[in-house]
Amino acid sequence: xxxxxxxxxxxxxxxxxxxxxxxxxxxxxxxxxxxxxxxxxxxxxxxxxxxxxxxxxxxxxxxxxxxxxxxxxxxxxxxxxxxxxxxxxxxxxxxxxxxxxxxxxxxxxxxxxxxxxxxxxxxxxxxxxxxxxxxxxxxxxxxxxxxxxxxxxxxxxxxxxxxxxxxxxxxxxxxxxxxxxxxxxxxxxxxxxxxxxxxxxxxxxxxxxxxxxxxxxxxxxxxxxxxxxxxxxxxxxxxxxxxxxxxxxxxxxxxxxxxxx
Amino acid sequence: xxxxxxxxxxxxxxxxxxxxxxxxxxxxxxxxxxxxxxxxxxxxxxxxxxxxxxxxxxxxxxxxxxxxxxxxxxxxxxxxxxxxxxxxxxxxxxxxxxxxxxxxxxxxxxxxxxxxxxxxxxxxxxxxxxxxxxxxxxxxxxxxxxxxxxxxxxxxxxxxxxxxxxxxxxxxxxxxxxxxxxxxxxxxxxxxxxxxxxxxxxxxxxxxxxxxxxxxxxxxxxxxxxxxxxxxxxxxxxxxxxxxxxxxxxxxxxxxxxxxxxxxxxxxxxxxxxxxxxxxxxxxxxxxxxxxxxxxxxxxxxxxxxxxxxxxxxx
Numbered sequence: 001x002x003x004x005x006x007x008x009x010x011x012x013x014x015x016x017x018x019x020x021x022x023x024x025x026x027x028x029x030x031x032x033x034x035x036x037x038x039x040x041x042x043x044x045x046x047x048x049x050x051x052x053x054x055x056x057x058x059x060x061x062x063x064x065x066x067x068x069x070x071x072x073x074x075x076x077x078x079x080x081x082x083x084x085x086x087x088x089x090x091x092x093x094x095x096x097x098x099x100x101x102x103x104x105x106x107x108x109x110x111x112x113x114x115x116x117x118x119x120x121x122x123x124x125x126x127x128x129x130x131x132x133x134x135x136x137x138x139x140x141x142x143x144x145x146x147x148x149x150x151x152x153x154x155x156x157x158x159x160x161x162x163x164x165x166x167x168x169x170x171x172x173x174x175x176x177x178x179x180x181x182x183x184x185x186x187x188x189x190x191x192x193x194x195x196x197x198x199x200x201x202x203x204x205x206x207x208x209x210x211x212x213x214x215x216x217x218x219x220x221x222x223x224x225x226x227x228x229x230x231x232x233x234x235x236x237x238x239x240x241x242x243x244x245x246x247x248x249x250x251x252x253x254x255x256x257x258x259x260x261x
Numbered sequence: 262x263x264x265x266x267x268x269x270x271x272x273x274x275x276x277x278x279x280x281x282x283x284x285x286x287x288x289x290x291x292x293x294x295x296x297x298x299x300x301x302x303x304x305x306x307x308x309x310x311x312x313x314x315x316x317x318x319x320x321x322x323x324x325x326x327x328x329x330x331x332x333x334x335x336x337x338x339x340x341x342x343x344x345x346x347x348x349x350x351x352x353x354x355x356x357x358x359x360x361x362x363x364x365x366x367x368x369x370x371x372x373x374x375x376x377x378x379x380x381x382x383x384x385x386x387x388x389x390x391x392x393x394x395x396x397x398x399x400x401x402x403x404x405x406x407x408x409x410x411x412x413x414x415x416x417x418x419x420x421x422x423x424x425x426x427x428x429x430x431x432x433x434x435x436x437x438x439x440x441x442x443x444x445x446x447x448x449x450x451x452x453x454x455x456x457x458x459x460x461x462x463x464x465x466x467x468x469x470x471x472x473x474x475x476x477x478x479x480x481x482x483x484x485x486x487x488x489x490x491x492x493x494x495x496x497x498x499x500x501x502x503x504x505x506x507x508x509x510x511x512x513x514x515x516x517x518x519x520x521x522x523x524x525x526x527x528x529x530x531x532x533x534x535x536x537x538x539x540x541x542x543x544x545x546x547x548x549x550x551x552x553x554x555x556x557x558x559x560x561x562x563x564x565x566x567x568x569x570x571x572x573x574x575x576x
Contacts, residue, residue: 050461076463088458090451092518101451105463107444111472114443115436117270121443128444168463 001064002027003203004080004172009048009058018044019227022058026205026220028171031198033206033214036224037247042207043085045224046176049205050082051075063171077105079171083161083178085207091150095141095160098149099132102167135163139193155186162193172203179210191217215239223247270438273521277434281427285420294419296535301426302488304527305433307511308520309480312437314509315518316446317473318453319369320377323384324508327478329391329500330357331485333398336406336495341397346409350486357482358475365474369467384505391497403496406489422491429487430524433480437520440476449473481508514555516562525563529555 002025009022019041026032034042047053049060051072059068062078070078081102090098107124114121136142139159144152149160158178165173175194179187187210194217198204208214214221214235221238223230231241238244288294306328313319334353338344344352368379391398398404409416416425440446448469452459456466489495498504507530515526533551537544559566 052457072457072460073463073465076461082461084458088455088461090454090458092454093447093450097447097450101447101459101464102462104444104448109444111445114445115439115476117439117442121439124444125442164458164462 002061003063004049004205005061006045006049007059007061009045009055009060011044011048011053011056017227019048019055022222022224022227022229024222024232026172026203028203029198029201030219031194031204031206031217033208033218033221034224035208035211035214035221036230039226040224041227042224043176044227046082046174046205046207050080050174076168076170080174081165081168081170081172082174083158083165083176085176085180087154087157087161089149089157089160091148093149094146095136095149095152095156096129096132096145098160099135099163099167100128102135102164103128103131105168132163132167135166136160138166138196139163140189155182158182158186158190159193162190166197170202172205173197174205174207176207177209178206179208179213187213270435270442273438274431274435277431277521277524281424281431285423291419294423296532298419298422298426298491299488300528300531301423301430302484302491303508303511303531304524305426305430305487306481306484306508307515307523307527308430308433308437309477309484310508311512311515311518311520311523312440312449312480313473313477314512315516315523316441316453317449317470319470319474320373320380320509321474321477322377322381322502322505322509323387324380324477324481325500325502325504326384326387327357327361327481328485328488328504328508329387329497330360331482331487332489332495332499333391333404333485334482335486335489336399336404337397339407340404346407346490347411350483350490353486354479354482357478361475361478362471365471366467369470369474381502381505384500384502388497388500388502391500398497401497403494406493406495408493409490416490426487426491429483433483434520434524437480441520445469445472510552514552514562516559516565519562519564522562522564529563 005025007023009019011019022045024032034045036042044053048055051070054069059066061067062080065078067075067078090101107128108120133142133145136145139162141156141159141163144156149157152160162175162178178190182190191213194204194206206218218235220233221235222232223238223244225247230247231238231244284297288297306324310321310324313321331353334356335346335349338349338352339346364383368376368383371379392401416422448459448464451462452464452466452469460466485499488499511526511530512523514529515524516522533548534544537547540547555563561569
C-alpha cells in the first residue's frame with residue numbers, strides 16, 4: 001500500500017507545459033528520488049504535492065485519501081512535511097524555536113489558555129523544547145540550539161529544515177535538494193540522516209542533483225525531462241536506461257554513477 | 262538577542278510593578294499622575310499593536326480606529342442606551358473584536374504596503390463616521406463621558422486613575438508576554454519570517470493573523486475606553502490618522518517585537534511633547550528631530566538597541 005500516490009499530474013504556466021502526466025507512488029520506509037535536468041519540473045512537482053501550487057490536472061492521495069488541492073497546513077495535518085531548496089528558515093528565531101514551530105500540529109493550541117498561561121502551556125512548552133533538542137541532536141546541531149537561526153552556516157540551515165520537518169512526525173517527507181551547496185562531509189551526513197529517517201518508516205521523496213547521493217540511497221528513481229516522465233525504476237535500471245543517459249546523465253554523469261555503484 | 266532578564270516574563274512584570282510603586286512614591290502633584298496615566302493608556306494600545314506588528318509582522322495604520330470605538334462606546338452607551346459605563350466598556354471591546362474579525366479576514370490577505378493602505382482606509386472610515394454622525398456622536402466637537410462608577414464607588418482623581426490604568430497595563434503586558442511564550446506566539450513569529458514555511462509546518466496562517474488582529478484591536482479599544490473615562494470627554498481625534506501613526510511610532514521607537522519596548526515607546530512619545538513645551542513654537546519640530554535621531558542611533562528601537570549595547574559591553 002502506497003503512502004503517497006501522485007496520479008497523472010499536469011500544470012501549465014502561460015503557454016509552458018511545466019508538468020505533463022507525471023505519476024508515481026511510494027510506500028512506507030521508501031526513499032524515492034526525482035531527478036532531471038534544470039527546469040525539468042522537479043520543484044514544481046514538489047510545490048503541487050505540498051499544496052503551494054494547484055495542479056491543472058491529476059490528483060494526489062496521502063494514505064489512500066484524496067488530498068488534491070488542499071492548502072499546505074491541512075496537508076501537514078495529514079502527515080506531509082517538506083524542506084525547501086531556497087531555504088525557508090525563521091531567521092529571527094533560535095534554532096531550537098525553529099524546530100519547536102515544527103511541533104505545532106502535535107501541540108494543544110487553545111488561545112485562551114495561551115493568553116492566561118495556564119499550567120498546561122508551560123508543561124507543553126517544556127515537552128516541545130525537549131523534543132526540539134532531541135531532533136537538533138539527531139541532525140547534529142545540539143550545540144547551536146540557542147543560536148539565532150540567522151547566524152547558522154548554510155549547511156546547518158539545511159539540516160535545521162530537516163529537523164523542523166521531522167518535528168511534525170510526518171508520514172511523508174519531501175526533501176528539495178537537501179545536499180545542494182553542502183560540502184562532501186555535510187552531504188555524507190545528510191545521506192546518513194535520510195537513511196535513518198526512512199528506516200524509521202517515513203516515506204522520503206527526494207529531489208537532488210548530487211548523483212552519487214541519489215544512486216546510493218534511493219530505492220527507486222523517477223527521471224523527469226521537460227515535465228514528462230522519462231524513466232522510473234531502481235537505481236541500476238535508471239542508470240542503464242539509454243534514454244536517461246542521453247537526456248540527463250550524459251557521459252560524465254554515467255561515469256559518476258558507475259563510480260558510486 | 263536580549264539578555265535573559267529582559268525576556269523573562271516574571272521579571273518584566275515585576276519590574277513594571279516596581280516602577281508603578283516607585284513613581285507613586287515620588288510624584289509630587291496630580292499633574293505627574295495625569296501624565297503617567299496617559300502613558301499607561303497609550304502603552305496599553307502600543308503593547309497590543311506590537312503583537313500585531315512586532316511579533317506577527319503585520320502593519321496597521323488604522324489602529325486608532327479601534328481606540329475610537331472603545332472611547333465612543335463609553336460615551337454613547339450610557340447616553341443612548343442607558344448602559345453603565347463599565348458595561349459600555351465591555352460592549353466596546355466586543356464591538357472592536359467583531360469589527361476586527363469581520364474586516365480582518367479579507368484585509369489580512371494583503372501584505373506589506375497593501376495591508377498598510379487597507380488598514381489606513383479602515384481607520385479613516387471609522388474616524389469619518391465618528392466625525393459626521395453629529396446627531397449620535399456629537400461630531401467634531403466631541404462628546405462628554407459620564408463618570409466611571411465601580412460597584413457604587415465613584416472613580417475620582419488622577420492618583421486613582423494612575424492605579425487603575427497602571428494595573429490594567431500590567432495585566433495587558435502579562436497577557437501579551439503569555440501569548441509570546443505559547444504555540445500561538447511561536448506561530449506568529451514564524452509567519453513573520455516565512456508564511457510558506459509556517460503553513461507547511463501546519464500553521465493556519467490566515468487564522469493566526471486574524472487572531473492577533475482581533476487581540477490587538479481589543480487592546481486598542483480598552484485603551485480608548487480608559488482614555489475617554491479618564492478624560493471625561495472624547496473627540497474624533499482619538500480615532501484619527503495622526504493618532505494611528507503615533508501608535509505605530511511608539512512601537513517602532515520602543516523596539517518592534519519587544520513588549521517592554523512598546524511601553525517605553527509610549528512613555529517617550531507621551532512625555533517628550535510635555536518636556537519640549539519650553540521650545541514653544543518649535544516643539545513639534547524638535548520632537549520630529551528627536552524621533553529621527555532615535556531611529557538613526559537605535560535602529561532596532563530603544564529597548565532591543567540598549568539591550569544589545571549592554572550585551573556588547575558585558576562581552
